[in-house]
Amino acid sequence: MNYVKENLWQIEEVGFDSRYLGKSESIMALGNGYMGSRSATEERYPNERRDTFIAGTFNRFAENEVSELPNIPDMWWMDFIINGETFSLEKGKVSNFSKRLNLKNGELTREFDWEFSTIKLHFNFRRFVSKARLHYLSSYVTIENLSDIPVEVQIRSGVDGQVTNSGSQHFVEGEKGLVNQKYIQMMPQTNQSNIDFVFTIGHQINAQNLSQRIEMGRRRIFMNYFFDLPEKGSATIEKRMSVYTSIDKDLMDRSVKSMRQVAISEMEALELFSYENLLKESEKKWQEMWEKHPIVIESENFEDQLAIHFAKYHLHVMTPAHDENMNIGAKGLSGEGYKGHTFWDTEIFMLPYFNFTHPEIAKNLVTYRYLGLDGAHKKARSNGYEGAQYPWEAANPSDGEVTPVWGAADILTGQSTKIWSGFIEQHVTSDVTFGVKQYIDVTGDKEFTEQKAYEILFDTAKFWGSRLEYNPETNYYEIKDVIGPDEYKEHVNNNAYTNYTAHWNVTYALSLAEKLKKSNPDIFDRLNKKLGLDRVLIDLAAKVDRIFLPQPTKEGIIPEDDTYLSKKIIDLTKYKEKDGVDGLFHDYNLEQVNDMQITKQADVLLLLYLFEDLFPHEMKLKNFEYYEPKTTHDSSLSLSTHAILSADLGKLTESYEFFKKARNIDMGPFMKSSDDGIHAGSLGGIWQMVVFGYGGVRMIDGKLRIEPHLPQEWSKLTYGFDYQGESITVVVTKEGFELTKANNGNNVSFISKEKIYTLENTLFIKK
Amino acid sequence: MNYVKENLWQIEEVGFDSRYLGKSESIMALGNGYMGSRSATEERYPNERRDTFIAGTFNRFAENEVSELPNIPDMWWMDFIINGETFSLEKGKVSNFSKRLNLKNGELTREFDWEFSTIKLHFNFRRFVSKARLHYLSSYVTIENLSDIPVEVQIRSGVDGQVTNSGSQHFVEGEKGLVNQKYIQMMPQTNQSNIDFVFTIGHQINAQNLSQRIEMGRRRIFMNYFFDLPEKGSATIEKRMSVYTSIDKDLMDRSVKSMRQVAISEMEALELFSYENLLKESEKKWQEMWEKHPIVIESENFEDQLAIHFAKYHLHVMTPAHDENMNIGAKGLSGEGYKGHTFWDTEIFMLPYFNFTHPEIAKNLVTYRYLGLDGAHKKARSNGYEGAQYPWEAANPSDGEVTPVWGAADILTGQSTKIWSGFIEQHVTSDVTFGVKQYIDVTGDKEFTEQKAYEILFDTAKFWGSRLEYNPETNYYEIKDVIGPDEYKEHVNNNAYTNYTAHWNVTYALSLAEKLKKSNPDIFDRLNKKLGLDRVLIDLAAKVDRIFLPQPTKEGIIPEDDTYLSKKIIDLTKYKEKDGVDGLFHDYNLEQVNDMQITKQADVLLLLYLFEDLFPHEMKLKNFEYYEPKTTHDSSLSLSTHAILSADLGKLTESYEFFKKARNIDMGPFMKSSDDGIHAGSLGGIWQMVVFGYGGVRMIDGKLRIEPHLPQEWSKLTYGFDYQGESITVVVTKEGFELTKANNGNNVSFISKEKIYTLENTLFIKK
Incomplete structure (x- = not known):
């Protein structure tokens, strides 16, 4: 199936196919960073995955599982019972089916005609997760009777807490009931992390001969609405929903009682506004995002432009910009894959976008790693090392390592296979350091640099110092028994990526120490006391030149x-x-x-x-x-790197082939690969291919470099970025590239083809 | 929909209607007392309830829930992917659909033709839970290609541990894998009661161009089989399954390792036998049951005979005859309703059938109550009483009260409603005593009487003694603030049923004490020491005549x-x-x-x-x-009592109306009322209506009474029962009734219309 059309702001599924529910659920996921929700249909199908997650609400179902983001009770659910028959797209005849995600405003729509025996109806579904109100979701359904005979409709709509994470139930059932005769509320709690949730739902039905009856079951509460749909008549159902949790930073009082009241007050207040009003409010927030450094690609293939919209949309859906205790999951908030855990993917693939486009969000992401130092110490200690060893998979910052230890049983032996990444895929520590260094270089965030970044940079070097193994035969320090980015190879010695990046980490810390001792002795003293730098630095200095670099x-x-x-x-x-x-x-x-x-x-x-x-x-x-x-390229992280590197190497034809494959990882016609969620790293990769690969931007050893090179198929590329407080727009054409700096701030120095330029206001550099 | 036809041994669903999945799942449930399984279809539908339970494996999901029987991982599941399209009865055209339960041998069959685009297939499903091998299940599927073009088939079949009890997951995911390249095994454990389970599955596929691939997911392991179905060709899939648990009394070694080996050895050994062989083996066990006191009703309405088959079938499916630590749930093993808990229903409604027909099973059921004395002491103590106060709802015998304390929130107030039955529905204690007394009277089981029954009879009287409240105004002992069988009335004083049965319990204990002191002083002394009877009996004697009897x-x-x-x-x-x-x-x-x-x-x-x-x-x-x-009659326990009492009162026309309604509670065309499971008490009631109501049998104050009276519509009724070791058959006609005693044992005395008879071999009593 093809999900893209000549529309630069839309993903569309034409025709319903129950084999591929997971595809559109993932790639059309909605969210606002606080929550993310797969676009499962209102009505139910056996192979669907009705997942909605609230960032940071990690819970461990049982001792033998690791913590994961719980799939919260489902609020999108509606059953439609038409003349006594439960509606399903697998029954009767469906025509004019279209499911669309509007990337510009985050609205999901679905419509179709449905014929069943003598009935012919047109359904139109609309929904969004508000980007303006992080806790808020809206759904709007219109049903039209296309036939000449009246139809009886029953709708069951409410909240269903029977959903699980593939069978693991994270919630203890809490209270539920009807408030003010009007609003459904349900208050479950996670069973181990003890996070309280408050779900609130209000309905507004516009229909003839309406009657209603509430119904409660185990973990469920819903309304039954009964009404008539006269010949050629129509009805509308508006459903408004909210979620609050006891880890919400925007709440003063996080007691269940208070959250319930907040939610009810909000529902009541918003009765003044229509679905359209609320959508507009959310759209405005999306608009602010889109206006920040828009990327315009003039290409033979419209998919290139669409891909960047797709990527940016999802990067903002999945990123918990509101709370530095949270980070981005490898599948964002769009599926159970990787349990909502954060990997090196953040620093190497997604963070660059935020560094250059939304430094305030990037700051949260690197602060998360600062808050994660305790967890990293815990991990280092448990492995017999010093300093900060970042977890391969991370949940709450202080949790330390949360990679599952045991995977599925080997099919042949029946024995569980050990997952080694949590133990020996150690390059993540230098990846985090690299990300932090990129953040401070790109943003020039002095406060973060002095308060947090230096500490991370030293503490990770301290880890590497303790990790190095002296080989007396060669007189080199080696790093044995690791997994590098190439995860096909377990238990290798001296993985080049690991050794070089560790060496860089140590080298950088040494030079930083020298610099700080002179320029900022107070800061050095503070960190020296905290981390024992005097001893560590002597040790590192003795080892650094003998670290084995393949x-x-x-x-x-x-x-x-x-x-x-x-x-x-x-x-x-x-x-x-x-x-x-x-x-x-x-x-x-x-x-x-x-x-x-x-x-x-x-x-x-x-x-x-x-x-x-x-x-x-x-x-x-x-x-x-x-x-x-x-x-x-058996990882969604591979193709974009190849696209950029080949562009750097002047292999633009080859590069563009990688680009096309890479942008299609989720958006393309691969019907099963997004089932567990979209590929967050790949989406960051799309932005990097455009801005780093073809826009030629790079932050190298503290210096900005801009060397654009467009693929044959592109005639023009416009992009922009923030750099140390300055806002820069770049227009690349076949002739060269033009830079414009937005305001009257500082001049910006950069390198291009080994020449140093200074951008004052505007500058054109010929190819 | 009508589920009964002119077939005395069959329940049949003609035509598929996804609105009523629960109906046939419940009334066609399979089982053998060790396990019970709803007859959910192989393929999946959104509103199904795929429940299978193992008796006695209670687990509490969370502190705020009570223990319940966990829904075990589903083994019946099979997906059929035909030319790439997942088969569902809601797609395409279905004809000749029939789903049938054979009550005689416990086999469930389902067949239909399915047309979808150019495909036309005939499906035939057969399955049973073995009554000969308590741990064993078999499934046999035939697919025929009715069209002239070949079809590609993929089958996904294995075990799915993602199922829950309406969202509560009782299992910690254990190991899973393929053993000997052939058998799927999965070993989860309950999360609180720590019961280990071993699930084992073997497949035998007979098809062209067969290939296979194993697949594992979270809580799931299954095989994919790929094969061709040539034009007019067919294929068969046999699936054999077993379940073992670490509370199985028939296992010597209950370690997971040993259970795995036992299951594999059994699978391997049974490869010598066909599905038919195994079905025959199970059928033979069913046959033994059917041959024990068969009931033959000559009625104008065949449903009357069918109903007794239906009732006896289900009574044996649901009753854990293999283990006296277990009892019958109010919904048997056929649904999540009442969580598998045992109520007074057992003693008042189901036990009589076993007392009179399978005394060895009845013995287990009353032994469960003896084992429950500790739990009953716990409950009495926690309420400030002495002796044995039986729980309103019971799970493991020693658990004591397991009635949930809080029910769903009141719809209007939003506050949780307190469930009072666990506190004040106290008649269950005299109901248990009544059942025990009936058991010893009917069976004459001297060992149980002396070892266990007397203790229960005294200990419950001791409870009542402590429960009575003296009213100085009336000089009566009252029982205030209770719920009687009429649960519409909460917090009433002196419920007649409660007071009279408590009075009976006390009276009986006093007379028993007098008798024992003379006839069996050793037993009395033992119980006196254990229960402090001297003090208790003085107290009871002082109160008994002042117990207020409305x-x-x-x-x-x-x-x-x-x-x-x-x-x-x-x-x-x-x-x-x-x-x-x-x-x-x-x-x-x-x-x-x-x-x-x-x-x-x-x-x-x-x-x-x-x-x-x-x-x-x-x-x-x-x-x-x-x-x-x-x-x-807002309880399935009501109609049968009214049918019997009205028969006793000579109101036979009225009685037969009650009878017809009562036998239809599950079997009749009420499409939703069996969704949570069948009504165990009602099934016991069917047997009682026939044998007690129309057969006129009763055990009154230790004396057997037989006073048949047939309804107008019946010309003849043949039934039988065991009585104190003797086997008696009764043939009732309009002219009178004939009794036959099977062997040369003791003569049997009984009363009929106030005359005492002695049955030596055979006897005819004219009307």
């Missing part, structure tokens, strides 16, 4: 790890031609793949991209040509 | 309680003409009903039925005529 072979290839290059090579062409890697794993098992030069995702190449100044152009080219054919 | 008014009406007769009377005719009492509650709320002479179910009349010797015929007649018109 060196290029005589062919110029940086070994991914100690043994990679000695492994067997097979031709992956036939697997790469197909989408997905199922083919490879039909022929080989993971153990066999581990013994071959097959890479899951950019590993050495990611290093070359992120630390471009450390490696010469020629070496990058050789490594690209060596590794890419061996890479399955 | 006396008939001058019109001969026994007041249901102190205030009932002073309340307003309204005409219930219009509500009673309709089925169900919804009408009444549309016009009045519960508080208003409480203030009127409206009775939910037999209350005074139940007393008159159970203790017929205490009340003269004329008084019974007057009370019947007074109370019945005021009774809504």
Whole structure:
């Protein structure tokens, strides 16, 4: 099925197919960073996944599970019983079906005609999660009778707490009831983290001969509305919903009693406003976002422009901008995949967008890592290390590591397989440091830098110092038994990405210490006391030059790890031609793949991209040509890196092919791959491909670089970014690029093709 | 929809209607007392309830819930993907649909033709829960291609642990995997009672071009089978399943490891046998049951005979005959209603069937109450009483009271309503005593009598002694603030049923003590030591004659309680003409009903039925005529009592009307009333109506009475029963009744119309 059309602001599903419910549920997910909701239909289908999540409300169902975002009671649910028959799109005849997500204002609509025996109705559904009121959701349904005979309608609508996270129930059933004869309320609590929730629902029905009856069941409370739909007549159902929780920072009093009152008062106050009014209010907030550095792509393929809208829409749906105790999940708030946990994906893939476009949100994201220092200490200690070792998967900042320890049983042996990432996928610590360094360099946020960033930068270096293993045979410090970004290879020694980034982390801390001692001795003293820097720095200084950095072979290839290059090579062409890697794993098992030069995702190449100044152009080219054919791109994080790196290397045709594949990860016609949620990293990757890849922006070792190069198919690219308080717009054409600085602030220095420029107001640089 | 046809051994659903899934799931439930399973379809529908329960495996999901039988992972589940389209009866065209339960052998079958675009298939499903192997389930599916073009089929079949009890998940996900490359196993554990479960599944597929792939997800493991269905070809899928738990008494070693091995060994051993073999083995066990005292009714209405088959089938499906730590739930094992808890329903409604037909099962049921003494002490103590106060709702015998304390919120006030039954519906204690006394009288089980029954009889009397409240104004001992069988009336004083049965309990204990002191002083001494009988008996003797027994008014009406007769009377005719009492509650709320002479179910009349010797015929007649018109029969326990009492009173036409309504409670065309499970008490009531009501059997004060009276519509009734080790068959015709005793045991004395008879071999008593 195709979800994109000549519309730059819309994702559309034409025709209903119950095999692919998960696709539109995920890619049309609604949200506002406080909550995110899959776009499951009002009526129910067996294979649907009716998930709605509230950011940060982690709970652990049982001792043997890890904490995850609980799927909250479902409020979108409505059953339509037409002349006694429960409506379903699998019954009768459905025509003119369309389900659409308006990316500009976040409204989801669905409409169709439904014929069943003598009945013919037109249904129109509209809904949105308010971006203006974080706790608020609205739904508006119109039913028209297209036939010449009257129809009896019953609607069951309320809140259903029988939903689970694939069977795990996170909520203890709380009180429920009808308030003021009018509003449904339900107050469950998470069973381990003890977070109180208040769900409130109000209905407004416009129909003939309306009667109603409330009904309660276990974990459920709903209204039954009965009305007539005369021949050619119509009815409307408006449903307004809110969620409050006892971790909401915008509440003064987080008692259930107070939350209930707040919710009721809000419902009552909003009765003055129509659905349209409330949508407009939300749309205005979306508009503010869209007006911030809009990206305009003039391309042969409209999908390129649509993709950037799609990416930015979802980045804002999924990012808890309201609370620095929360971060972005690997599937955002759009599915149960990865349990709402935060990975390195944030720093390497999503944070750059916020650094350059919404520094205030970026600040929250890096503050989350500062708040996570305790958890990182906990993890380091439990592994016998010092300093801050960031968790591979993170939930609440102080939780430390939350990666599940045991995965599904091996199909053949029946034994549970151990998930090693939480123990040995250690590059996440330098990834976090890298993200923090990018944040302070791009934003120039002095307060965060001095209060928080330095501490992270030293504390992570301290970890690496304790992590290094001395090899007396070689007189080098090594990092053994890790997983690098290429997760096909478990328990490798000296993964290039890990060693280089750890080395960078240590190097940077050493130079920072020197700088601080001179420029800001007070800050240094404070951190010295807190972290014991005197001792740590001596240790790091002694080790730094002996950290083993895998060196290029005589062919110029940086070994991914100690043994990679000695492994067997097979031709992956036939697997790469197909989408997905199922083919490879039909022929080989993971153990066999581990013994071959097959890479899951950019590993050495990611290093070359992120630390471009450390490696010469020629070496990058050789490594690209060596590794890419061996890479399955079996991670949504891989294609965008390849697109950018190949653009950097001047391979624009190849790059654009990667770009097209990368932007299609969720938006494209892959009907199953988004079932567990959309790919947050991939969405950050779309923005990076456009602004970093083709816009040529990069923050390298504290210096801004701008070197645009458009693919053949693009005639013009307009983008913008914030840089240390200045707002810059760039227009790239085939002829060159023009920069404009918005206000009369400071001049901005940047590098382009090794020349240093200063942007005062506007500047054109010829190609 | 009509579920009965001219077939005395079958319940059939003709035509599929997704509105009424619950009906056939419940009334066609399968089971063997160890497990019970709703007959949900293999494929899934949104409003289904896929419940399967293992008797006795109670678990409490959370502190604020009470323990309940957990819905175990679903093994019947199969998805059929035909040419890429998931099969559903709501899609395409369905014809020749029939779903049938064979009551004789417990096999469920379902078949239909399904047309979808160019596809036309015939499906045939068969399944049973083995009565020969308590842990074992079998399913057999045949798919025929009726069209001239080949079809591609994918089947997903395995075990799904994502099911819950209406949202409450009782299981911690355990290990799962494939054993010996062949058998699926899953090992979850209940989260509070820590019961281990082992689920094992094997498949045997007979199809062309078969390939397979295992798949695992959260709480799920299943096989995907891919095959071709050539034109006019067919395929079969056999699925064998077993469940073991760590409370299984038939296991020597209840470790998970051992249970896994036992299950695999059984699967392997049974490969020698076909589905038919295994069904035959189970059928043989059913046959043994059917051969025990078969009941033959020659009636104008075949439904009468069918009803007794239906009742006996379900009584055996739901009764955990294998373990005296378990008892019968109010909905058997056929639904989540009443959480699998045991009520007075057992003693008053189901136990009589087992007493007279399967005394070995009856023994388990009363032993459960003996094991429940600790729980009953706990309850008495917590309420400030002595002795044994049985719980209103019971789970594990030692748990004591498990009635939920709080019910759903009041719709108007939004406040939770307190459920009072667990506190003040106290007649359950004398009901248990009554059941135990019936058991020992009917069976003559000396060992149980001496070892267990006497203790229960004294301990409950001790409770009543402590419960009685002295009223100095009247010089009577009263029982205030109770709920009687008529649950419309909460907090009443001196409910006749409660006071009379308590008085009986005390009286009986006093006479038993006198008897024992003489005949069995050793037993008396033992119990005296254990229960402090010397003190208790003095107290009881002082009180017994001053226990307040509500006396008939001058019109001969026994007041249901102190205030009932002073309340307003309204005409219930219009509500009673309709089925169900919804009408009444549309016009009045519960508080208003409480203030009127409206009775939910037999209350005074139940007393008159159970203790017929205490009340003269004329008084019974007057009370019947007074109370019945005021009774809504808003409990499945009411109609059968009225049918029997009216038969006793010679009102046979009226009685037969009650009988017909009563036998239709589950079997009849009420499409929603069985959704939460079938009505166990009503099924016991069906047997009682036939054998007690029309067969005229009764055990009154230790004496057997037989006074048959057939309704007009019946020409002949044959039934049988066990009595103190003797097996008696009775044939009732319009002319009289003939008794036959099976073997050369003891003579049996019985009373009929106040004459004493002795049955040696055979005897005919003319009407």
